[in-house]
Amino acid sequence: MRAIILAAGLGLRLQQPPGEQFPKCLLRFDGITLLERHLQMLEAVGVDEVVLALGFQPEQVEAELTRAGRKVPEIKLNPRFDLGSVLTVHTVADALTRGGDVLLMDADVLYDERMLAALVAGEHANRLLIDRDFEAGDEPVKLCLKQGVPIELRKQLAVGLDYDTxxxxxxxxxxxxxxxxxxxEIVAGYVDSGRANLPHEEAVRDLLLERSHAFDTADVTGLPWIEIDFPNDVARATKEVLPQLQRPALHEALKR
Structure with missing residues (x-):
């Protein structure tokens, strides 16, 4: 199994001071970067092949990995990181298509390791994670199910959409x-048709709606996690999510 970590974006909504901006994957919580947490937890579940999709200040990411004494994983660069994440995914097409199951992961998430365990469980699977306890609004990407089958994946839902979860x-x-x-292939179609500025979830949605590949879902409701986009998310991650994360033994290993 291979993990692709998407960490190319500029993170403008985080409102870092000009001249002091750095990739969000290098945000530290209790002294540990988000990227290091990803890598440690992937190792813990047996995923040792990692591809980093970088764009904004990749040298900072490489320097941090070296400082931490970690071998730098395979890196793919998206020089147009100011565009949408579809283009970033397109830059890692080789990693998507070289065989075996693939994990595609946003880098800006602080999460409990049980979520990763749910994602990798089993021999082969197409899988999404769903948290039924979420704050309504325009920001969350909603996942809708009908009798257990994913039928929609979007921030904005069509009026009258028929779902039960x-x-x-x-x-x-x-x-x-x-x-x-x-x-x-779908992502390449987006790029070729001038839609490289879209979020990659749109291409995932297309794959779901094709029904050419069956997807299951793992319910992670109740597990602590947060996607970090805004300054308030950093505060919530520190005060609310970090104290709830499981496995103090892993936590101590990460700090060493």
Whole structure:
């Protein structure tokens, strides 16, 4: 299994002071960067092949990995990181299509390791994570199910959409080899048709609605996590999410 971590964006909504901006994956919580947490937890569940999709200040990310004494994983650069994440995913097409199950993960998430365990469980799967306890509004990417089948994945839902379960989609996806190849084709179509500025969730949505590959969902309701986009998210991550994270033994290992 291979993990692709999307960490190319500028993170403008975080409102970092001009001249002091750095990639969001290098945000520290209790002294540990988000990226290091990702890498440690991936190792803990047996995922040792990692591809980093970088764009904004990649040298800072490489320097931090070196400082931490970690071997720098495979890196793919998106020089147009100011555009949408579809283009970033397109830059890692080779990693999507080289075989085996693939995890596609946003880098700006602080999360409990049980969420990752739910994502990787089982031999082969196409899987999404759903949190049914979420704050309504325009920001969350909603995942809607009908009799357990994903039928919508979008921030804005069509009026009258028929579903029986709704939650927020965590920014992590798992694809089988065949589904990952098809996903890469869809993403390439977006780029070729001038839609590279869109979020990659739109391409995931297309894959879901094709029904060419069956997807299951893992319910992670009740587990602590937060996607970090705004300054208030940093405060919430520190005060609310971090204290709830499981496994103090892993936490201590991360700090060393």
């Amino acid at each position: 709704i939650g927020e989609s965590v920014g992590f996806f798992r694809f089988t080899e065949a589904a990952a190849r098809r996903f890469a």
